[in-house]
Amino acid sequence: xxxxxxxxxxxxxxxxxxxxxxxxxxxxxxxxxxxxxxxxxxxxxxxxxxxxxxxxxxxxxxxxxxxxxxxxxxxxxxxxxxxxxxxxxxxxxxxxxxxxxxxxxxxx
Numbered sequence: 479x480x481x482x483x484x485x486x487x488x489x490x491x492x493x494x495x496x497x498x499x500x501x502x503x504x505x506x507x508x509x510x511x512x513x514x515x516x517x518x519x520x521x522x523x524x525x526x527x528x529x530x531x532x533x534x535x536x537x538x539x540x541x542x543x544x545x546x547x548x549x550x551x552x553x554x555x556x557x558x559x560x561x562x563x564x565x566x567x568x569x570x571x572x573x574x575x576x577x578x579x580x581x582x583x584x585x586x
Contacts, residue, residue, distance in 0.1 A: 479491055495529050497524070498524075498528065501521065508521070
């Protein structure tokens with residue numbers, strides 16, 4: 479099962495595929511709300527359902543480009559925006575890898 483957070487984006491998986499949700503943040507922390515049963519849950523908006531992690535990451539990239547705060551008015555701006563999103567993904571992978579390595583080292 480996948481449960482990855484990349485800044486305000488949350489990727490989860492089940493036997494049917496992957497879901498991407500955008501968390502609402504306040505001061506860098508997820509905002510909480512209550513579900514129909516009165517349980518406290520993270521306040522999230524669905525971005526989409528995807529068949530693989532690769533497509534989920536591509537979905538985040540597309541969502542940021544189409545709905546982000548930056549207005550893209552040229553191909554150069556588009557390329558720069560896509561590069562910054564890919565750097566965000568790379569940064570998340572490096573950070574997660576470092577955490578996993580520390581956990582493995584602690585368990586030895």
